[in-house]
Amino acid sequence: MERIALNENLSFSRIVHGLWRLSEWDQSKEETLSLIQYNLENGITTFDHADIYGSYTCEEMFGDALSLKPSLREEMEIVTKCGIVLPSKNRPHHQTHHYNTSKQHILYSVEQSLKNLRTDYIDVLLIHRPDPFMDGEEVAEAFTQLKEQGKVRHFGVSNFKEHQWNMLQSYLPFPLVTNQIELSAYQLENFEDGTLNLCQEKRVAPMAWSPLAGGNIFTGQDEKAVRLRETLKKIQVETEAEGIDSLLYAWLLNHPAGIMPIVGSGKKERIQKAIDSLELKLNHDQWFEILQSSMGHDVP
Numbered sequence: 001m002e003r004i005a006l007n008e009n010l011s012f013s014r015i016v017h018g019l020w021r022l023s024e025w026d027q028s029k030e031e032t033l034s035l036i037q038y039n040l041e042n043g044i045t046t047f048d049h050a051d052i053y054g055s056y057t058c059e060e061m062f063g064d065a066l067s068l069k070p071s072l073r074e075e076m077e078i079v080t081k082c083g084i085v086l087p088s089k090n091r092p093h094h095q096t097h098h099y100n101t102s103k104q105h106i107l108y109s110v111e112q113s114l115k116n117l118r119t120d121y122i123d124v125l126l127i128h129r130p131d132p133f134m135d136g137e138e139v140a141e142a143f144t145q146l147k148e149q150g151k152v153r154h155f156g157v158s159n160f161k162e163h164q165w166n167m168l169q170s171y172l173p174f175p176l177v178t179n180q181i182e183l184s185a186y187q188l189e190n191f192e193d194g195t196l197n198l199c200q201e202k203r204v205a206p207m208a209w210s211p212l213a214g215g216n217i218f219t220g221q222d223e224k225a226v227r228l229r230e231t232l233k234k235i236q237v238e239t240e241a242e243g244i245d246s247l248l249y250a251w252l253l254n255h256p257a258g259i260m261p262i263v264g265s266g267k268k269e270r271i272q273k274a275i276d277s278l279e280l281k282l283n284h285d286q287w288f289e290i291l292q293s294s295m296g297h298d299v300p
Contacts, residue, residue, distance in 0.1 A: 001043025006177040012046040018264035023054030025266035032065035050081035063118035081128035082109035099131035106142035125152045130164040136171035186213035205258035231293035249277035
């Protein structure tokens, strides 16, 4: 599989496997291990987590599966996130939904993630959401300490706009390596507001969450979803694609920014569809036809 270099010491598989719904897949440890192995055998080596996924349970479920074959750890890149705090029976001391990017909380979150994932290092740690109470100096202190201790090798952000990226980067002694943002043919915000342009300017390959728009394109009855679905079906015939999901992945993969879609499925056949979409090429007419269908009007 194609790989994307984030810096001279780090690369990700072009397709990333997302574990945010792992707790909903009703899998045994052995079944999750089988899924991990399937990904690795097919070139997907990058796994995306967050401390809060599954109400703070998904990291531990992944770690339990990985403990059945610990040698697989060296074949993968683990990404996880921190900074969102949720009320949960698994974190009874959390009373309100809020953000916390204090040094203390970042260090605590990483220790919990290392324990739950059954590993002694995280490849990339992301700040999960922009924090209006963020102290850039404190974040930098936490990141630097974690890097010096070898607990986290690289750092990035998620859902950051240009001014938020620039503020945090200004405090750091090393470059952020990625921005995980919502990107899909249905959700164009980060195409339109300059966030994707910033990634290209900084030579930072973005990770794309919800590349299938949460399934809305397949079943949604709003005008935009219906219009886009019809366009995708037309282009599916032209390209002989297996499904419109393949086209949705290909629409992102064909973009020059080096977008890395996150596939959040526990089903091997759906993961395979994403892998197969790497071979699906769209011409300019088809790419812009999908864009304009989403916008509901011609480009200016």
